[in-house]
Each structure stands twice: as C-alpha cells, then as structure tokens.
Amino acid sequence: MIMLDSRLIRLQHELKRNKLDAVLLLDPVHLRYYSGFSGSDGALVVTPAQCYFRTDSRYISQATAEVRAASVEVHTTKHAELVKLLQYLGAKRVGFEAVTLSVAELNQLSELDSAVVWEPLKHLGELRQVKDYAELECLEQAAAINATAFEKILPHIRPGVTEREIAIELEYALRCCGGEDKAFDFIVASGWRGAYPHGVASDKIVQAGELITIDFGTRKSGYYSDETVTLAVGEVEQKLRDIHACVLEAHDLALEALSPSVLARDVDRVARDYIEACGYGKYFGHGLGHGIGLAVHEGPTLSPKSEVVLTAGMVFTIEPGIYIPDYGGVRIEDTVLLTNDGYRALTSVPKKLRTLPIE
Numbered sequence: 001m002i003m004l005d006s007r008l009i010r011l012q013h014e015l016k017r018n019k020l021d022a023v024l025l026l027d028p029v030h031l032r033y034y035s036g037f038s039g040s041d042g043a044l045v046v047t048p049a050q051c052y053f054r055t056d057s058r059y060i061s062q063a064t065a066e067v068r069a070a071s072v073e074v075h076t077t078k079h080a081e082l083v084k085l086l087q088y089l090g091a092k093r094v095g096f097e098a099v100t101l102s103v104a105e106l107n108q109l110s111e112l113d114s115a116v117v118w119e120p121l122k123h124l125g126e127l128r129q130v131k132d133y134a135e136l137e138c139l140e141q142a143a144a145i146n147a148t149a150f151e152k153i154l155p156h157i158r159p160g161v162t163e164r165e166i167a168i169e170l171e172y173a174l175r176c177c178g179g180e181d182k183a184f185d186f187i188v189a190s191g192w193r194g195a196y197p198h199g200v201a202s203d204k205i206v207q208a209g210e211l212i213t214i215d216f217g218t219r220k221s222g223y224y225s226d227e228t229v230t231l232a233v234g235e236v237e238q239k240l241r242d243i244h245a246c247v248l249e250a251h252d253l254a255l256e257a258l259s260p261s262v263l264a265r266d267v268d269r270v271a272r273d274y275i276e277a278c279g280y281g282k283y284f285g286h287g288l289g290h291g292i293g294l295a296v297h298e299g300p301t302l303s304p305k306s307e308v309v310l311t312a313g314m315v316f317t318i319e320p321g322i323y324i325p326d327y328g329g330v331r332i333e334d335t336v337l338l339t340n341d342g343y344r345a346l347t348s349v350p351k352k353l354r355t356l357p358i359e
C-alpha cells in the first residue's frame with residue numbers, strides 16, 4: 001500500500017499548496033488512484049492529515065475489501081452526508097475536480113452549505129502523469145494483451161470481411177486474452193475510410209489493394225492500452241506505401257527525440273516537420289500523442305501548443321498520421337514509457353508495413 005500512500009502524500013501536498021482544508025473526489029478514476037476502490041460510485045474526502053471514503057450500500061463490501069488509507073463508511077444521502085462530513089471537519093475551502101464534476105452536482109453541493117467555498121482543481125490529472133511501479137505493471141500487461149490478441153485475429157483480416165467483423169473478432173480476442181473491456185470503440189478504417197482519423201468500424205467491406213488502419217486497446221486492472229497498426233491487404237499502390245513509410249519515419253524520429261526534460265511540443269514538432277517535408281503537412285491535423293493510464297486519454301498532451309516538460313516515468317502515445325480525403329490514410333501508434341535514457345515501448349505489435357496474403 002506504499003504506492004497509495006505516496007499518491008495521497010502528493011495530493012495532500014497539493015492541498016496545502018492551494019491552501020485548501022479538504023478536497024472532494026468523486027471521479028472513479030481518482031477514487032481508484034488514491035484509495036484502491038475499483039467500483040463506479042463513491043466519494044473520497046482528503047484533508048491534509050486524513051482520508052474518508054464513503055459509498056452506498058451496493059459497494060460497501062467491495063470498498064471495505066479494497067480501500068486502503070481511508071476510513072470507510074456507508075452513506076444513504078450522498079451529497080447531504082458529504083457536506084455534513086465537511087462541516088464536521090471544519091472545512092471551509094474545499095477543492096473539487098474541475099474537469100469532471102458537473103455544474104449540476106457542484107450547485108447541489110453549494111446549496112447544501114453556502115459557507116463552503118468550492119475551489120476548482122484544474123491540474124489534478126497532472127498528479128497521475130508519472131506512473132509508479134504498480135501502474136507500470138498493469139500498463140505492460142494491457143499492452144501485452146494487445147500483442148497476443150492482434151496476432152490471433154490477423155487471419156481474419158482479408159478481402160470480403162467487414163470492418164465491423166474485424167472489430168468484433170479483435171474485441172473477442174482481447175477479452176479471451178485477459179482484457180477487462182475494450183478501451184474505446186475500435187477504429188477499423190479501410191481504403192478511403194482511412195482518411196477518417198476516427199473512422200470507427202463500419203459495414204464497409206475490406207478489399208484487396210487497400211490499407212487498413214486498426215486503432216485498438218483494452219483494460220487490465222483498470223489501466224488501458226492504446227495502439228494503432230496500418231496494414232496492407234494484399235499489394236497496395238506505391239503512393240500508399242510512401243505514405244506509410246512517411247508516417248513510420250515520423251513515428252520513429254519522434255521516439256528517438258524522447259528524453260527527460262524535452263518539451264512535449266518539440267517532440268510533436270519533430271514528427272510534424274518530417275511529415276511536412278514529405279509534402280503531407282496539411283493532412284496531419286491532430287496532436288502527436290496523449291498520456292494513458294487509468295484513463296485512455298490523460299496528461300501529458302503532446303501537441304504543437306503543449307507546455308508540458310516530459311519527465312521520466314510518464315507513459316504516453318506517439319501516433320502520427322496522414323489522412324487524405326477521398327483517398328486513404330495511415331496512422332501508427334505506440335504507447336511508450338519515458339525513461340532516463342530515452343524510452344521503452346510498452347506496445348509491441350510490429351509497425352513496419354505488413355502485407356497480408358489475400359489467397
């Protein structure tokens with residue numbers, strides 16, 4: 001439980017820095033990170049010295065088994081009892097999750113005690129950016145499941161099947177390999193649909209001579225994997241091969257640019273410059289990558305505007321792409337850990353262009 005303690009210590013330091021008497025956490029991601037609770041409904045009140053976990057009767061056994069470093073009690077009227085607890089603690093300035101708490105819920109809390117000053121904590125997510133050992137193990141396991149499941153379904157990717165069928169096979173394989181759930185609706189975009197960066201699997205039939213982009217992931221012990229592979233279904237024309245080679249080189253150059261203390265936007269720039277030099281700059285519209293952990297998308301953001309200084313222990317994706325309307329596209333994505341001397345890839349499906357047999 002040392003990990004949870006050190007996470008709480010960082011949060012309590014943040015409280016003191018913001019001169020807060022307490023923070024109220026309701027987001028299941030934060031509940032899991034700070035208390036170990038893996039259910040979907042609960043509340044954690046953290047003061048500079050103590051932690052209180054509250055949940056309803058459905059989750060009390062689970063909470064008693066999972067929650068560490070906090071006293072666990074059942075509540076029946078969630079918000080009213082949380083405000084009572086804050087009153088009991090004498091908390092006047094209370095932090096809340098600015099990114100995830102709804103305005104309606106905040107209003108409800110405010111109306112219960114108008115003397116409490118609610119302070120938005122916009123940077124709470126940043127406390128989760130550097131992963132500890134326990135988290136890395138889960139992220140590695142999730143990434144390993146990706147690799148095993150993907151190899152399993154390769155024979156299913158052939159002319160005549162629909163994108164949706166491939167997505168279903170992949171989801172099934174990930175679950176069979178130990179994945180808890182799909183990380184998101186998989187992107188399976190073949191041929192002209194490859195031009196859609198978020199082209200979730202459709203009923204389009206895969207044809208010979210097309211590229212197919214598959215963006216997928218799973219969850220293990222609460223932690224996500226995220227990876228994108230672009231394959232050739234039979235031989236594809238030279239321009240598609242060139243685009244793939246360009247994206248792969250941009251991906252590799254970005255990886256080589258990784259080191260502690262480098263600015264996230266500078267890594268984005270390395271990939272973007274290369275794609276621009278190849279003449280495809282206007283077809284790479286999104287950021288280079290995002291952090292991943294208990295949420296599929298979290299800090300740090302790697303984009304042209306990102307102010308983040310990358311730090312050893314951060315886990316994020318590198319995912320350049322080229323999307324040409326009415327023609328096709330390529331994205332290549334790996335999830336990596338930033339280390340003291342560069343990076344270590346967690347995802348391991350080969351990214352070099354593979355040409356699948358079409359029989």
Ligand code: ZN
Nearest residue numbers: 215216226227
């Ligand atoms: Zn992805």
Ligand code: ZN
Nearest residue numbers: 226317319333
């Ligand atoms: Zn991603």
